Amino acid sequence: MRRASVWIGLAYLFAPSLALSQGENYKEDLRVQPLRDGRVSTTFSFVTVLEGAVPRNPTALEQPDESQHYALFPLTLGQILREYAITELHLTLNAGKWNYDNWGHPNEAGVSTGAELWAWMGASEATTVDERWSGLRNALSGLFCASLGSLDSRRTTSPMVAFPLSGSTPPFALHELRHASLPSENVCTENLTPFLKLLPCKSHAGLAALLNPQKVFDADWHGMGIHVIWKEGTGVELKLTLQAVFNPVRTSAGKRRDWSLQSLFDRSIERSCPVASSSSVTVILPEEENYQITPQLPAHVDGLAVYDLSSLSNFTIPFNIAMFWPSEHSFQYPPPPLLPLTRLSVKRTIHGTTQTRGVLSVSVTNNSPEEISAGYLEMMPALLTLWMHTLKVEINSRIRCDLISGLNYHPPSPQPNGRLSPSTLQAVLTIPPKSTLKISMEVNKAFLKYTEHPPDAMRGWDLPGAVFFPLLRSTNNTSSSYDWERIYTPTLLVDLPTPDFSMPYNVIILSCTLVTLIFGSIFNLLTRKWVVVEILE
The missing domain is CATH 2.60.40.740 (Immunoglobulin-like)
Incomplete structure (x- = not known):
């Protein structure tokens, strides 16, 4: 803990100047929304912009690449993007089923169960798109400890209409899409640990300090996403997201929907990330007016309560947001029928x-x-x-x-x-x-x-x-x-046509039993000596 404090203190001194010299910008945001079924939706967003950067030209892969020096942008992910000339990348790892009717549309659209990976890559005569797609899958599999190597040709398609480019298209080559999904992929701490290592402050400071694996993976739904988009005139944007839907009614002894950052994550924010140009927590306020929220803000704009954490000196340390309904004895679920929140x-x-x-x-x-x-x-x-x-x-x-x-x-x-x-x-x-x-x-x-x-x-x-x-x-x-x-x-x-895998087992057991009986009987006859024993009375 002491070593982490020393590094954070050094970051206060040197990281801002490095970010300016390299043309990098980092900001983080947390959106909290109480849902009508008593649950609480949380969305973490960590955005790093590499200003002025351009994706690598796939037609020049045989030539040595220029040196990359990053201060805030994660080097491990940047090397993969340059190695395989990736223009746009989207990777999501989710667990659970998103309830559109009761929760509405998520802040991040990629909520498919399991792993979903899709990327836009420029065509090249040096290496084909399929070859680079294979290398990309294996590299990301090692980086995020996921079974992305299983996304082979049996699961790869190119549905360009459904998954268009989110950013700009470089003019150096025609681009192709590769998309694959693995619904049986499980999400666990092995995926969250490398995810946090991509952040400038890791989980030592800022909003990422709230990400407690024991609480995140206990949520009714949770998922993480890695999105790399190139925007002309801006640069390469890396957006790391983590979404989770908690159920405070389930974990509360009194069946109440009251929540706080401390109760949701079992952690609080003690220090802000020094390299973040913007750090905020936004609470979407419910329509009813019988709630209370702390810390109280002088004004709520458009149904939002925004807390600027760039300077935590304005708030009590450790920082914690709480919302409660004092007039409710226990949460009562809305009676059916409920109108769906989506079209x-x-x-x-x-x-x-x-x-x-x-x-x-x-x-x-x-x-x-x-x-x-x-x-x-x-x-x-x-x-x-x-x-x-x-x-x-x-x-x-x-x-x-x-x-x-x-x-x-x-x-x-x-x-x-x-x-x-x-x-x-x-x-x-x-x-x-x-x-x-x-x-x-x-x-x-x-x-x-x-x-x-x-x-x-x-x-x-x-x-x-x-x-x-x-x-x-x-x-x-x-x-x-x-x-x-x-x-x-x-x-x-x-359920596919499945052979009876128990039959080989039964045949083996029966064969071994017969062999044992026959071999044992013959072995006894050949090795045992038969003699007449006189019994003296």
């Missing part, structure tokens, strides 16, 4: 009575009084084959083929390594106001070789969730029917 509500299931065939069903409900056009994306591994001639679109049990357009389906195709690529289904759905659109299609389940089954074959296989994305984005601050983020459906568990 679209999506449900997705797979059902069937056999292990070889089934039906994939998707139900999309438009909760708004306006018609919505949404993109629909299915990225299905070769474990399932979609029969497109059985595709049906219904509203109120009536076939409505006019509500689906732009249908684009790529079936699984063989790869040079002998494996099959995933199938991709993209379409445009038009959902009338206040109605539910149902999509269904038959699927075939693959019969795998016995060597391709995992150790827990009887558990089933995890299928990635479908993605619904807006076709148009709002260009101003006014409300728009298309001003919403991507929506991920929960993952599915499919």
Whole structure:
């Protein structure tokens, strides 16, 4: 602890000047929002901007790269970006299921269960995009202690419409997208530790000091994200995010929804990060007025309480924010029915009575009084084959083929390594106001070789969730029917035709038993000496 204090003190003296000389800027923010079901949503955002930086030209990979000197930008991640000439990168690791109806849209759209990685890379004759994609996956797998190396050609697709560039496009080459997801990936402390090492102050100071692994991984939902975007005229922006949804009602002895930073994280902020140009905590205030918040601010602007932590001398140390409802004896859940907080509500299931065939069903409900056009994306591994001639679109049990357009389906195709690529289904759905659109299609389940089954074959296989994305984005601050983020459906568990793995075990046990009996009997006959023993009375 003493050594950490010494390093932080040295950072106060030298880090600001280094940041200015290198053209780097770092800021951090925490958004806290009480939810209507008694839960509390927290979103940490750590943004580092490498001013004036430009992604590496992929056509010059054979030439030596210029030296990179970073003061705030993490060197380990910067070397990976330069080595594989990455223009834009997005990596998310999440655990749980995001409840869109009760929690609304998340602050960070990437909330798919498990691991999701997608990157934009420029084409090059020196090394192909697929070669650099393979190197990128393995490098990030080692950096974040995750199974990203498993995101091979069996899970890689290029859905460019659903995952467009978030930043600018460099003019030096045509860019291609690679996207892959691993829904069975678990998130644990091994992923959070390297995540914190990418921050300038690590977890010793600033908002990152609140990130207690025991509390974060006890949340109802938690996830972390790494986003690298290049913006022309600004530079390379690295945004590290961590989201968690806590349930104080569950952990409170009195079943109250009162919360504080100390109760949520079991930690408090004792010092600010010295290299942060901006550090703040924003609390989204609930609509009801029977709450109290401390420390009290003189004014709340637009339903927000903003605490500037650039100088903690204005607050009591250690710094802690608390919100409580003094008139409530215990939290009462809102009675049903509750109106969904999002314009679209999506449900997705797979059902069937056999292990070889089934039906994939998707139900999309438009909760708004306006018609919505949404993109629909299915990225299905070769474990399932979609029969497109059985595709049906219904509203109120009536076939409505006019509500689906732009249908684009790529079936699984063989790869040079002998494996099959995933199938991709993209379409445009038009959902009338206040109605539910149902999509269904038959699927075939693959019969795998016995060597391709995992150790827990009887558990089933995890299928990635479908993605619904807006076709148009709002260009101003006014409300728009298309001003919403991507929506991920929960993952599915499919039961494939599985051989009886107990039969080899039974055969081995029976064979060993027979061999033991036969061998033992013959061994006794050959080695035992039979003599007549006289018994004297």
